[in-house]
Amino acid sequence: MSTKKILAILSEYGYWGIELVGPLRKLEAAGYEFDFMTQFGKKAEALPPSYDPNYFDPPLGVNVTTKPDAEMVLAFEAEKRLETPLSMNDFIPERPYYSKVNFLRELEQYYVKVKESQKVLTEKYDAILLVGGSGPIVDMVNNQRLHEIVLGFHKAGKPIAGICYGVAVLAFARDFNERKCIIKGKHVTGHCIEYDYHDGTGFLHTDFNIGPPPYVLEYTLTDAVGSEGQYHGNFGKETSVIVDYPFITARSLQCAHEFGDQIVNVLDNGMMRYGW
Numbered sequence: 001m002s003t004k005k006i007l008a009i010l011s012e013y014g015y016w017g018i019e020l021v022g023p024l025r026k027l028e029a030a031g032y033e034f035d036f037m038t039q040f041g042k043k044a045e046a047l048p049p050s051y052d053p054n055y056f057d058p059p060l061g062v063n064v065t066t067k068p069d070a071e072m073v074l075a076f077e078a079e080k081r082l083e084t085p086l087s088m089n090d091f092i093p094e095r096p097y098y099s100k101v102n103f104l105r106e107l108e109q110y111y112v113k114v115k116e117s118q119k120v121l122t123e124k125y126d127a128i129l130l131v132g133g134s135g136p137i138v139d140m141v142n143n144q145r146l147h148e149i150v151l152g153f154h155k156a157g158k159p160i161a162g163i164c165y166g167v168a169v170l171a172f173a174r175d176f177n178e179r180k181c182i183i184k185g186k187h188v189t190g191h192c193i194e195y196d197y198h199d200g201t202g203f204l205h206t207d208f209n210i211g212p213p214p215y216v217l218e219y220t221l222t223d224a225v226g227s228e229g230q231y232h233g234n235f236g237k238e239t240s241v242i243v244d245y246p247f248i249t250a251r252s253l254q255c256a257h258e259f260g261d262q263i264v265n266v267l268d269n270g271m272m273r274y275g276w
Helices: 019-027 069-076 103-124 144-155 165-174 217-225 251-268
Strands: 005-011 033-038 125-132 160-163 241-244 248-249
Touching: 005 019, 005 103, 019 033, 019 069, 019 160, 019 251, 103 144, 125 144, 125 165, 125 251, 144 160, 144 165, 160 165, 160 251, 165 217, 165 248, 241 251, 248 251
Parallel strands: 005 033, 005 125, 125 160, 160 248
Antiparallel strands: 241 248
8 A cells, every 4th residue: 555655865975966856856746755864864965066057077078967957956955854864773773793792692683673674664655765976875885774774675565766876775785694686687777887987076065075986886787687687878868767676777867857757657657667
């Protein structure tokens, strides 16, 4: 039974504005409500280039933030809806180290709590949205707590949507015992290598800069889906949105509005496949 609620996960190191606000507005227009979550419950900030129409994107050679998108992001920011997001730490505990003296008992209790939280979240929300930008590289992609949340939605058969570097989470969200990739054999898209920066442009105007991306997302996704699946870069095409249920993936910011449309199509119209 639908709850008409979406859980959006954002980075505390900066998210790309329209990659949240684009799909959010489409889903809100379809009657969905949003809750927001970050790693520690701190406010997620829109990266300044994502609301600056004058921002010039070096790989693409154009100003990528349109004036309407910038206005949409600034209007959303003015609503102050990200001031007090949920904290992953309140739902998922830290998995104990093998070196812990009482490891087995602690691991058993860990899985009890994880199962409880997965049930709570998947009963409350119809889908999960992994918002992109450069911030996810830092605190979402290799986040064990987030992995457990994603696995909960996967086990429940509920839609999992990711855009840009938010898609990278899907390559690493794996059961701790089985360690099998949940997108193996699936069709996905994400930030292609032609879009990658040579330097830390994605953190422009912030106090945090790690240089170029620490990994090539295209290669990561290609290896994750394996020979049975397919990574679709669609370089040269204006947008790239792929639905291979339960996954809904989008390449980058230009796809944000189409991404939102297809999430709505999955939720309301039962769409299982799109874009391939």
